[in-house]
Amino acid sequence: MGWEQIEISVPNCSSLQVISFPVVQLHLNRTAMRASQKDFENAMNQVKLLKKDPGNEAKLKLYALYKQATEGPCNTPKPGVFDLINKAKWDAWNALGSLPKETARQNYVDLVSSLSPSLESSSQVEPGTDRKSTGYETLMVTSEDGITKIMLNRPTKKNALNVEMYHEIMHALKAASEDDSAITVLTGNGDYYSSGNDLTNFTDIPPGGVEEKAKNGAILLREFVGCFIDFPKPLIAMVNGPAVGISVTLLGLFDAVYASDRATFHTPFSHLGQSPEGCSSYTFPKIMSPAKAIEMLVFGKKLTAGEACAQGLVTEVFPDSTFQKEVWTRLKAFAKLPPNAMRISKEIIRNREKEKLHAVNAEECSVLQGRWLSDECMNAVVNFLSRKSKL
Numbered sequence: 090m091g092w093e094q095i096e097i098s099v100p101n102c103s104s105l106q107v108i109s110f111p112v113v114q115l116h117l118n119r120t121a122m123r124a125s126q127k128d129f130e131n132a133m134n135q136v137k138l139l140k141k142d143p144g145n146e147a148k149l150k151l152y153a154l155y156k157q158a159t160e161g162p163c164n165t166p167k168p169g170v171f172d173l174i175n176k177a178k179w180d181a182w183n184a185l186g187s188l189p190k191e192t193a194r195q196n197y198v199d200l201v202s203s204l205s206p207s208l209e210s211s212s213q214v215e216p217g218t219d220r221k222s223t224g225y226e227t228l229m230v231t232s233e234d235g236i237t238k239i240m241l242n243r244p245t246k247k248n249a250l251n252v253e254m255y256h257e258i259m260h261a262l263k264a265a266s267e268d269d270s271a272i273t274v275l276t277g278n279g280d281y282y283s284s285g286n287d288l289t290n291f292t293d294i295p296p297g298g299v300e301e302k303a304k305n306g307a308i309l310l311r312e313f314v315g316c317f318i319d320f321p322k323p324l325i326a327m328v329n330g331p332a333v334g335i336s337v338t339l340l341g342l343f344d345a346v347y348a349s350d351r352a353t354f355h356t357p358f359s360h361l362g363q364s365p366e367g368c369s370s371y372t373f374p375k376i377m378s379p380a381k382a383i384e385m386l387v388f389g390k391k392l393t394a395g396e397a398c399a400q401g402l403v404t405e406v407f408p409d410s411t412f413q414k415e416v417w418t419r420l421k422a423f424a425k426l427p428p429n430a431m432r433i434s435k436e437i438i439r440n441r442e443k444e445k446l447h448a449v450n451a452e453e454c455s456v457l458q459g460r461w462l463s464d465e466c467m468n469a470v471v472n473f474l475s476r477k478s479k480l
């Protein structure tokens with residue numbers, strides 16, 4: 090497969106391509122060496138062997154450099170604004186201007202070799218390391234003292250939930266529901282608990298287009314939230330830092346929520362052109378009153394840990410300096426309680442709501458499916474991805 094056929098998906102916007110150019114420029118400056126045609130062909134073969142998708146940004150760069158190296162400067166008409174994928178590719182190629190073919194060839198070879206080591210190493214983890222022992226890419230899962238700890242582990246991305254992480258959390262929850270631990274804890278690695286849905290999830294558009302993307306997203310979300318509704322053991326959130334979006338809404342389905350005083354709770358759905366999920370349209374009004382729930386879920390009011398505790402969303406707040414120590418001491422004591430008694434007590438408290446929660450979940454996912462196709466949502470995602478806005 091040549092790079093002409095490579096699949097590149099971009100969000101429903103025409104401005105994403107600006108993100109790729111600075112890095113391309115970086116490679117343009119490295120003209121000292123000259124790659125032979127053989128090096129170039131080897132690099133093309135190496136690309137096919139990459140075990141992991143290098144991501145849209147890298148694929149666009151590779152595409153542009155390939156075209157420049159084989160055909161010279163961009164020589165095709167600019168695609169229309171709605172032909173998003175071809176426009177992104179054209180923009181990337183066109184941005185190379187009159188870069189000589191040999192330099193493009195060298196830059197292509199350099200880029201491939203910069204992608205290869207990291208991608209190869211991701212499949213060569215030594216036995217006994219965390220990832221190998223847990224088999225997770227986006228989580229750290231450990232089990233000791235009767236507690237299974239599921240730690241969101243994308244600290245450089247503020248523990249944003251990408252598609253892989255959704256699947257891995259579901260897998261970890263299913264495993265925890267069957268292991269011999271008494272309680273399960275969800276927490277985050279780094280300074281954030283989680284920044285919510287990874288907004289780049291919106292950029293990988295399948296052949297069926299944005300409608301298929303939205304449909305798949307709704308199916309995934311429904312299954313994901315369903316795992317929390319059905320989780321049979323005490324489920325505890327240790328909110329170690331700021332929480333955004335779905336990482337907040339899900340808290341209504343936890344059995345206890347312990348928060349550092351550094352944590353904040355933010356559900357900016359209207360800002361994002363989206364609507365509540367995680368059953369929060371049902372749990373939040375019950376937990377904190379409809380008016381307070383509307384302040385959070387509709388107007389996007391960010392709560393401090395103290396405020397969230399006063400509203401009943403958080404069970405207890407701890408000073409950040411003693412958060413880990415105090416909460417783990419408490420959890421270890423909980424985990425010594427008879428597990429069957431805890432499981433049965435949770436069941437009797439939660440079970441009569443289960444059917445309702447599943448119905449709410451289904452409705453929220455269906456509403457969100459429509460929201461994801463709206464201009465309001467697409468513009469918000471594009472603004473974030475093109476670094477025009479943050480929360």
Ligand SMILES: CCCCC/C=C/C(=O)SCCNC(=O)CCNC(=O)[C@H](O)C(C)(C)COP(=O)(O)OP(=O)(O)OC[C@H]1O[C@@H](n2cnc3c(N)ncnc32)[C@H](O)[C@@H]1OP(=O)(O)O
Nearest residue numbers: 245246247249284285286287288289306310334335479480
């Ligand atoms: C399929 C199921 C869908 C379920 C529906 C769920 C909905 C939601 O969860 S809505 C909430 C979505 N989340 C957001 O809108 C948050 C977006 N992020 C931000 O506004 C900011 O990143 C921040 C306030 C969370 C943190 O700001 P700051 O401290 O300045 O840190 P950076 O922005 O530099 O972030 C570092 C790094 O992480 C990337 N990142 C952070 N959050 C996300 C995210 N949600 N999605 C994708 N990427 C995220 C950020 O882009 C930075 O990456 P690099 O630039 O590569 O370093």
